[in-house]
Structures are given as structure tokens and as C-alpha cells.
Amino acid sequence: MKELVINEKDSGQRLDKYLKKYMPSAGTGFLYKMLRKKNIVLNGKKAEGNELLKAGDGIRIFFSDETLGKMRQGNDSDKADAHDREDTRSGTNKSSYRADDLKIIYENEDILIIDKPAGLLSQGDDSNEVSANDLIRIYCGNKDRDPDETYKPSVCNRLDRNTSGLLLCAKTYVGSRFLNEMIKSHAMKKIYLAVSEGMIGEAGTLDGYLIKDSSNNKVKIMASGKETEHVVTSYKPVTYNERYTLLEIELITGKTHQIRAHMASVGHPLAGDIKYGGHPYKGERVQQLCAYKIIFPKAADPSADDNIKRCLSMLLKDKPDGILMSENALLLT
Structure with missing residues (x-):
């Protein structure tokens, strides 16, 4: 028994x-x-x-x-796979990440928020390269995890490989419900910094419909489409010069490649984003994009369950303004 x-x-x-x-x-x-x-x-x-x-x-x-x-049998397979991927890396720069290298922005008993560097996968794919999800499970597994626990720590949002910034992770089932509810209900604001091509002098909001092109791993912005594909992106310039603009961008909705495709659709692709029509930026051929700020609400929805209220209360006790920021913030030079 x-x-x-x-x-x-x-x-x-x-x-x-x-x-x-x-x-x-x-x-x-x-x-x-x-x-x-x-x-x-x-x-x-x-x-x-x-x-x-x-x-x-x-x-x-x-x-x-x-x-x-x-x-x-099979209960520890994910953890073993994570260690295997960490131990069998090719040694190239893009795969030279270890759990000890995680930059922790915030942690409590239910959630973990890390500052993901550009180049690190958020979640594993067919390449078998180590991902942030793998490193998080190793990190949490090294902290006296009870072998009878069933919940596996996991990433709750996803950033493209070459997008840096804040990655939300749940250490417990309660933490997962809390973070997913914050994302799904849009109660939490997600702010990005991006360097776009061209000079943008005024703030604006882009509205459209996102269509996926799976064959090329790209998306397109269309004037009409299904309501489930509706995307809204707000932006405002922080500073600019004759070639580039540093933008603060808020995702009103959150879809794959939304910022990259939306800015490209109005003639201002992100600097370095070759896939969406951008040009190399300071010798780099990757999008200049950082998930640099998250703003949690000051109070939970009255209808939320007690666990979600508790998680938010715990976070606000540590961070009274509800704001967490990346240390990878982009600068326009």
C-alpha cells in the first residue's frame, strides 16, 4: 500500500x-x-x-x-530527457546554456520568472537542443523536489528563439493556473521593446487578422479573417534617428510572430528580422525584440478562485507595483 x-x-x-x-x-x-x-x-x-x-x-x-x-514507469522521463539534452549539446554558442546560468528575475513557491537570452529556445523542438523549459525543470529539480509530486515545472508563455526577455514559468499546478489565467484574461500587460526600420514619430495601434503559413513558419496580416485570428498591437516611439526607431510595444492580443508581422505589414519590419523583410542590424540577422516588462494587476478579479487571489497577493507583497522588468532591454545607438 x-x-x-x-x-x-x-x-x-x-x-x-x-x-x-x-x-x-x-x-x-x-x-x-x-x-x-x-x-x-x-x-x-x-x-x-x-x-x-x-x-x-x-x-x-x-x-x-x-x-x-x-x-x-515514465514518470521521470521528462526530467531525464532534460538532463540528456543539457549533457549532449553540440558545444556551439546557441546551445551552451546550463541551469546554473538562468537569470532569475522573480521567484516564489509557485512561479518563476526568468530573463531569457536571445538564442535560447523557450520549449523543446525536433532539434533536441536544450530549451528554457528543460533548464527550468533541472533548476527546480535540484531544489529538493518531492519524488511523489506530479506537476512538472513548465513555461507558460513562449518567446521566439531570438527574442529575449521575460519568460513566465510555473513551479506548481496552482502557479500554472494563476499565470495562464493572467495571460488568458489579459489582466497582465506585456510590454516589449523593439528596434524597427524607418522613422516612426507618433504612437499608433495596428488592427488586423493573422493568417499562418505553416510551410514557411511565418504569418501574414490580413484586413479580414476569423475572429479567432484577430490581433491588436499598440506602439509608441521611445527615440529614433534617420534609420531606426526604438518602440515600446504592448501586445493587446498575443499570437505567434504578431509584433514581427504587424510591424512589417506597415513598412517598418524589425531591424535584423530577415524573415519578415528586415535587413541585418549591426551585423546581426535576428529580430531586435525584447519582452522587457510585465505589469500584473493590483487586484484579482472578484470572481477568481482563492488560489489565484493568493498567488497574486503573494507576488504583490514582494513587488507592490506589480512590475517586473528584463535586464536585456534594447537600446538604440
Whole structure:
């Protein structure tokens, strides 16, 4: 028999979801059967599987050690893969990142916000290169992680490889719900700095519809389209010269390549952004773009659940203005 006690990191999720993460090799139907037969019980009682777990809840699993071991196989695969990718890098500059090198802007028990350098992937892809997601899992795994925890620390927003700046990461299930709710509800403001080609003297707002071109990994901005593809980008010049403008850009919506495509659509591609019509900038052929500021709301929505309110309150206690800033901010020289 195995007895588990839910901690704060795993609280807030459904029992069935927790069990599936704890025993990834067990089929969903099998888990529900075990619940019906009371081979798995919650706080000593029969459970349906849809119960929301709270810190301190006890789960008893009446399996043999051999059966439980088989059901648990695969639970640490992501962490192992992350270490493998870190240890088998090619040694090129773009892959020379280690967990010890993470620049932490803010951290509490639920969330982690890092300053991603340009060149580092946010999440893994087919290249098998190390990503920020890998490094975050290694970093959190090195801090006395309970082997019975099911939630794997994860990136909640995504920046292009060559975009630097603030990357939001959840260390717990509660942290994931909090950050995803902030992003989904647009309660949190995301401000970027960008160097665009040409001189822009006035602030403006761009409105359009984003169409993906998967074959070229690009997007296009169109005058009309589906409401789900609607994008809005606001910008204002910070400074400019005869060739370039340093812009402060707010993403009202947040879609893949939105800033890059929107600025290119009005004849001001980002400096260095060859893919969207830009030209090399100081010898570099990558977009000059940084996610440099995040502004959290001063109060949670009254309808938000207690965990989201708690997460925001904890952050505001540490950062009363709700503002977090990158140290990678671009300058126009």
C-alpha cells in the first residue's frame, strides 16, 4: 500500500488528473475502475475522480509494490530527457546554456520568472537542443523536489528563439493556473521593446487578422479573417534617428510572430528580422525584440478562485507595483 499526502504544489487539481500524472503507464479506464473498487481512496473514502485536491489530502493506493512500480514507469522521463539534452549539446554558442546560468528575475513557491537570452529556445523542438523549459525543470529539480509530486515545472508563455526577455514559468499546478489565467484574461500587460526600420514619430495601434503559413513558419496580416485570428498591437516611439526607431510595444492580443508581422505589414519590419523583410542590424540577422516588462494587476478579479487571489497577493507583497522588468532591454545607438 502506498500513501500520498498532497502538498501545496499539487493542490488545486482533480484527483483523476493527479493519478494519471503519478502513474503515467496506467490507463484512464483502469484508474476509474480502481476508484470504483476502492483500491484507490481519498481521505479514507471512496472517490469519483473529479474531486479537487487540497493540501493535506491523503490518497491511499492499495497496489502491490510491483504493480505500482509498473504504473509509475515514465514518470521521470521528462526530467531525464532534460538532463540528456543539457549533457549532449553540440558545444556551439546557441546551445551552451546550463541551469546554473538562468537569470532569475522573480521567484516564489509557485512561479518563476526568468530573463531569457536571445538564442535560447523557450520549449523543446525536433532539434533536441536544450530549451528554457528543460533548464527550468533541472533548476527546480535540484531544489529538493518531492519524488511523489506530479506537476512538472513548465513555461507558460513562449518567446521566439531570438527574442529575449521575460519568460513566465510555473513551479506548481496552482502557479500554472494563476499565470495562464493572467495571460488568458489579459489582466497582465506585456510590454516589449523593439528596434524597427524607418522613422516612426507618433504612437499608433495596428488592427488586423493573422493568417499562418505553416510551410514557411511565418504569418501574414490580413484586413479580414476569423475572429479567432484577430490581433491588436499598440506602439509608441521611445527615440529614433534617420534609420531606426526604438518602440515600446504592448501586445493587446498575443499570437505567434504578431509584433514581427504587424510591424512589417506597415513598412517598418524589425531591424535584423530577415524573415519578415528586415535587413541585418549591426551585423546581426535576428529580430531586435525584447519582452522587457510585465505589469500584473493590483487586484484579482472578484470572481477568481482563492488560489489565484493568493498567488497574486503573494507576488504583490514582494513587488507592490506589480512590475517586473528584463535586464536585456534594447537600446538604440
